Amino acid sequence: MDFGTLLGLAQSAAELGLICSLTALSLYLSYSMLNVCDLSTDGCFTLGAVVGANVSLNGHPFLALPAAMLAGMLSGFVTGFLQTKMGVNSLLAGIIVNTALYSVNVAAMDGASLIPLNKADTVFTKAKGLLEGSFIEEQYKLLAVLVIVAAAVAVLVAFLKTKLGMSIRCAGDNPDMVRSSSINIVHMTIIGLCASNALTGLSGCLMAQAQKSVDINLGNGMLTIALASLLIGRTLMGRGGLALGGVGVVVGAVIFRLVYAAALRLDMPAFMLKAVSSVIVVAAISLPYLKASWEVLLRKIRHKRRGPADA
Amino acid sequence: MLRLENIEKTFNPGTPNAKTAIRGLSLHLEKGDFVTIIGSNGAGKSTLFGAIAGSFLTDSGSIYLDGRDITFDPEHKRAKQIGRLFQDPLRGSAPNMTIEENLFLASRKGGAMSRIGRADREMFKERLRLLDMGLESRLTSKVGLLSGGQRQALTLLMATMVTPKLLLLDEHTAALDPGTAEKVLKLTRSIVENSGITCLMVTHNMHQALELGNRTLMMADGGIVLDIKGESRSSLTVNDLLEMFKKEVGQGLDNDRMLLS
Numbered sequence: 001m002d003f004g005t006l007l008g009l010a011q012s013a014a015e016l017g018l019i020c021s022l023t024a025l026s027l028y029l030s031y032s033m034l035n036v037c038d039l040s041t042d043g044c045f046t047l048g049a050v051v052g053a054n055v056s057l058n059g060h061p062f063l064a065l066p067a068a069m070l071a072g073m074l075s076g077f078v079t080g081f082l083q084t085k086m087g088v089n090s091l092l093a094g095i096i097v098n099t100a101l102y103s104v105n106v107a108a109m110d111g112a113s114l115i116p117l118n119k120a121d122t123v124f125t126k127a128k129g130l131l132e133g134s135f136i137e138e139q140y141k142l143l144a145v146l147v148i149v150a151a152a153v154a155v156l157v158a159f160l161k162t163k164l165g166m167s168i169r170c171a172g173d174n175p176d177m178v179r180s181s182s183i184n185i186v187h188m189t190i191i192g193l194c195a196s197n198a199l200t201g202l203s204g205c206l207m208a209q210a211q212k213s214v215d216i217n218l219g220n221g222m223l224t225i226a227l228a229s230l231l232i233g234r235t236l237m238g239r240g241g242l243a244l245g246g247v248g249v250v251v252g253a254v255i256f257r258l259v260y261a262a263a264l265r266l267d268m269p270a271f272m273l274k275a276v277s278s279v280i281v282v283a284a285i286s287l288p289y290l291k292a293s294w295e296v297l298l299r300k301i302r303h304k305r306r307g308p309a310d311a
Numbered sequence: 312m313l314r315l316e317n318i319e320k321t322f323n324p325g326t327p328n329a330k331t332a333i334r335g336l337s338l339h340l341e342k343g344d345f346v347t348i349i350g351s352n353g354a355g356k357s358t359l360f361g362a363i364a365g366s367f368l369t370d371s372g373s374i375y376l377d378g379r380d381i382t383f384d385p386e387h388k389r390a391k392q393i394g395r396l397f398q399d400p401l402r403g404s405a406p407n408m409t410i411e412e413n414l415f416l417a418s419r420k421g422g423a424m425s426r427i428g429r430a431d432r433e434m435f436k437e438r439l440r441l442l443d444m445g446l447e448s449r450l451t452s453k454v455g456l457l458s459g460g461q462r463q464a465l466t467l468l469m470a471t472m473v474t475p476k477l478l479l480l481d482e483h484t485a486a487l488d489p490g491t492a493e494k495v496l497k498l499t500r501s502i503v504e505n506s507g508i509t510c511l512m513v514t515h516n517m518h519q520a521l522e523l524g525n526r527t528l529m530m531a532d533g534g535i536v537l538d539i540k541g542e543s544r545s546s547l548t549v550n551d552l553l554e555m556f557k558k559e560v561g562q563g564l565d566n567d568r569m570l571l572s
Contacts, residue, residue, distance in 0.1 A: 163421055
């Protein structure tokens with residue numbers, strides 16, 4: 001295989017990574033900041049894709065993005081409302097919304113399980129038209145998604161530094177403190193989930209536009225894949241500032257896709273994607289934990305070896 | 312300023328673990344009162360604070376703050392007027408956020424989209440200088456890096472940044488080493504006196520209970536058994552206090568952390 005093909009593969013892996021990095025950024029807000037594990041991510045991703053596809057099919061490729069974000073926000077609002085105002089456990093709230101979203105998505109797809117977007121204009125076809133004839137013509141997809149992701153990171157980081165963003169972070173960082181402060185923890189949880197799911201919706205919409213089709217299972221496994229990206233990013237960037245963390249998440253998502261693409265070239269079957277992402281998530285979460293228990297185990301062994309003390 | 316009328320609170324009602332933590336308690340505080348509270352373990356001191364701050368609703372009775380009925384106000388709404396410090400210095404600030412971010416949230420300035428500005432930073436530095444802990448040069452340090460004493464001092468600053476109508480101090484120096492505790496207490500005194508904040512302080516230090524403030528309450532079994540103020544208080548010694556308690560309750564003051572000195 002020649003260098004050009006490899007570069008092409010890397011480019012499409014990077015595009016995919018950047019698109020999914022928006023979902024990872026969504027978890028950066030809900031999982032890392034707000035400390036809520038939002039299990040509605042998969043369904044919300046598909047929701048964004050379906051809504052985006054429908055709006056695109058109606059001739060509004062750009063309007064599709066805010067529309068998908070709005071749909072994501074609504075879904076996040078329901079998840080947040082269930083767990084703060086209806087007494088539903090937060091994990092359960094996500095699962096319930098995820099299940100319900102399947103029906104919503106099929107309904108929004110008019111009962112079909114696939115929407116082709118071949119004839120519709122997308123932000124990517126628009127970008128292609130714009131760049132036609134220039135030397136970066138071939139990279140139209142990468143550039144378009146790069147611009148959108150850069151904007152999303154900038155807006156998210158700026159948002160986290162506003163009073164509202166700080167209040168959301170505070171609600172995740174020290175709920176005890178927030179409960180006895182004037183910050184309304186219920187509002188913060190709901191607003192945080194709305195913002196985070198808006199990003200997931202946007203991510204789904206871009207995925208639909210990039211691959212020119214949506215099927216009902218598009219979002220399956222997105223949560224784990226995004227979580228893997230997030231944890232890779234965190235390992236790379238450490239616990240630096242907010243901006244560094246946000247960029248780290250994006251870099252993590254791209255690295256995840258690049259490694260995955262490389263594994264595919266080495267004959268790993270494509271269906272392994274979800275298993276690989278699960279293993280990465282488990283490793284990233286468990287390794288620090290196992291390291292601690294390992295040290296205790298070593299101490300125990302050394303202790304035993306020394307034998308009983310002479311009493 | 313603060314008026315409690317016949318408040319009651321039973322935890323786990325109707326179960327074998329039912330515990331009446333507050334029974335028919337009434338209390339009236341004047342504006343600017345600095346009241347110290349002492350009592351045995353389980354006398355209901357912390358429950359009283361929880362009831363005032365709104366951590367839970369009382370089973371019966373009414374609570375008025377500055378003439379307004381706050382009996383059913385949610386905790387975060389009361390927190391706009393009530394500052395609260397706990398014994399655990401980690402409870403009052405967000406460890407993964409910077410000092411300036413914590414202070415900014417406490418200052419409650421600006422709208423939802425406002426950001427920390429230069430003027431804010433100057434104001435934070437000025438306030439932090441009062442603590443005399445060198446924190447004014449560490450505005451962008453994460454709060455999790457501070458010592459317990461530094462965090463409690465910061466929490467005190469945050470709780471009084473917007474002058475509250477009422478300040479609740481729940482043994483807020485008990486978990487600190489003696490030197491730091493002294494410093495935080497001094498700071499508490501100067502802030503409370505300078506701003507004329509009405510203040511309730513639980514302490515296990517009998518000496519402190521008499522020395523600080525203008526009124527001392529003794530609690531036992533969910534009620535107030537002694538209320539000492541005015542002239543009778545200024546001549547009182549720790550021994551007198553213990554005697555009075557024994558006479559009133561029929562048994563000695565039993566608090567495993569009690570300091571008599």
